[in-house]
Amino acid sequence: MITLADFAGAERHGVHFSNGFADGNAFHALATIGELVEAGKFWLPVERTFPLADITEAHHASETGHVRGRLVLIVG
Template sequence: MKAAQFNQYGGPEVLQLVDLPDPHPGPGQVRIKVSAAGISASDTKIRRGELSFGATLPQTTGADVAGIVDEIGDGMTDRVRALAPDGVDVALDVAGNGVLPELIALAGGEAKNVITVADFAGAEAHGVHFSNGFADGNAFHALATIGELVEAGKFWLPVERTFPLADIAEAHHASETGHVRGRLVLIIS
């Protein structure tokens, strides 16, 4: 896994891209395949040593992420049950890692309440709806709905600038100038 890491506190120049072993979630945790990460004010303070949350060096940076849950740890279903003791109305599988039976149980025991975009064979085996997003129109419906919200001024997510992961030091520098009017986002390829 590629990660932005620093071995000493300092300015953006201390950030290095490193290869780390792929993490696996522990009990009650999930792993996210990150596609984008936001630069937050706490990231730069942590890098400068002004904020630690008890962590020691070396440290990685980038906790504000967007991506897809691609692995779940033991007990994650139990955590969802604790948060929603009466179950959930619907469930979406985006990882395709064999969790459809658990999702069906969480969604009232009804396969019709579960959609997968990643497990075609599991969908056939368990009677779950498989969506590639386009053939059944679900993606077009979602895009149309979001478009309506944007046009109505009810959905707004300002992004000031995007950077490739390799330019994380530049993104941190931009964050520290104090002239940012939206999110700075790292695109992870």
């Protein structure tokens, strides 16, 4: 389970949640990924971008199971 807002819900379901501050996992991972990106050894393919207003369309695209890269929402 991944949540952006329902931290209490994650706890009720026994899901470990890391905010990156308490255990430092996120900071370590970001530092490592940054090094790999700079070295050209890490990349994430982007299948398609959507303006935030088209979030419903993005969600439907993710449900098909045929996405070969990341779906990216553009905010702003």
